[in-house]
Amino acid sequence: MPTLDLSATSVDLTRTICDIPSVSDDETRLADLIHEAVSVLPHLEVYRDGDTIVARTNGRRAQRVVIAGHIDTVPINGNVPTRDVQVDGESYIWGRGTVDMKAGVAVQLKxxxxxxxxxxxxTWMWYDHEEVDADLNGLTRLAATRPELFSADFAILGEPSNGQVEGGCNGNMRVIVRTRGVRAHSARAWIGENAIHSAAPILARLSEYRPREIEVEGLVYREGLNAVRINGGVAGNVIPDLCEVEVNYRFAPSRDAAEADRHVRDVFTGFDVDIVDLAVGARPGLDAALAQEFVAAVGAEPRPKYGWTDVARFSALGVPAVNYGPGDPHLAHHDEERVPIAQIEAVEQGLRAWLSGH
Structure with missing residues (x-):
């Protein structure tokens, strides 16, 4: 097994940890290496919970910041090991996890x-199972077993943000909209009632839906309501009695859970609607003094975060949180996932300048 050399550059560390597969539910090898590497550092108090590693300074400063990043990735699709590539004259590291979000983790480890x-x-946090169900997330587990570790004045998630600061995040909801019918032989379709045909108005409402753009504390968040999966049918000669349309709703952090629930039910009035997953968003949190100092120090123009991230966990605990990491979010999970080397170096420089005070 290799070791992690934390004296290496953050760029080289990115290559190293991306070449160690850590698809969700298979993070132990990388977690072991991170734990081994930080446990020997005398200025850090290190804790481990499953495949989540926490390392804390204890300089008795007046303020504390949490800086976190997840170590798992979505499944590999022929894009490991990494390789260096040139795109339009710019140098990149190509491969799974380079954007989401091992380049950010490499900077944090350095x-x-x-x-x-x-x-x-x-408080540094490197955690597992971010790319899967929320109840498996390492931060969910850690908040239950060691809630005191989340005590902080400000938090930074190393999620890809093109090296800019993205405040807060949209909320995320998944719902199942159902239609029901009556089974029958397809040769005698008039005997039954086709549940798939009855789903047409659901798709029509989605097609006609116009998502909102909502300003929250100076940042404009874009919402979205989209069908992401349809399930129905029994056999090739049977009229189906059930059709389920899975809908994903991304909603601005100005809405709470009850408002998001009510909005979706209003859109699908007259249909059976079942909420199967719900995570509220996070307000930008940029009015906090530490947040303003951070933004000024890294020279960034704050933007909204459209996807849901774990900043919402910190926001729910009263800790303002932002996203700040190398990589284009549009390339997260993409087969051509790649991170600009210059962004890795810039994010390291920005964080180092702010955290060191010079």
């Missing part, structure tokens, strides 16, 4: 090793 006396105390 800084965790080298920032022995930061201007604020830091």
């Amino acid at each position: 800084l965790a090793a080298e920032l022995t006396d930061p201007r604020v105390d830091i």
Whole structure:
């Protein structure tokens, strides 16, 4: 098994950890290496919970910041090991996890090793199972077993943001909209009632739906309501008695869970609607003093985060949180996933300058 050399550059660390497969539910090997690498650093108190590693400074500073990143990826599709590529004259590292979000983790590991006396105390969190169901998420587990570790004045998630600061995040809801019918032999279709045909108005409402753009604390979030899966049918000669349309709703952080629920039910009035997954968003949190200092230090123009991220977990605990990491979010999970080397270096430089105070 290789070791993680935290004296290497953040670019080289990105290559190393991306070449260690860690698809969700298979993070142990990488977690072992991270745990081994940070446990020998005398300025850090290290805790492990499953495949989540927490490392904390204890300089008794007046303020504490959590900086977190997940170590799992979506499934590999011929894009590991990594390789260096040139696109339009810019140098990239190509491969699964480079964007989402091992380049961000590499920067964090590098800084965790080298920032022995930061201007604020830091809690570093590298966690498992972010890319799957929320109840498996390492932060969910850690919040239940060690809630005190989340105590902080500000939090930064290393999610890909093109090296810019993305405040808060949209909420995320999945619903099943059902139609029911009566089974019959397809040769005598008039005897039954076709549930798939009855789903046509659901698709029509989605096609006609115009998502909102909502300003929250100076950032404009774009919502979305889309069918993502349809399930129905019994056999090639049977009129189906059930059709289920799975709908994904991305909603601005100005809406709470009850408002999001009510809106979706209003859109699908007259249909059976079942909420199967719901995660509220996070407001930008950019009015916090530490957030403003951070934005100024890294020289970024705040933007909204359209996807849901774990900033929402911190926001729910009263900790303002932002996303800040290398990589284009549009390339997350993409087979051509790749991160600009210059962005890795820039994010490291920005975080280092802010955390060191110079």
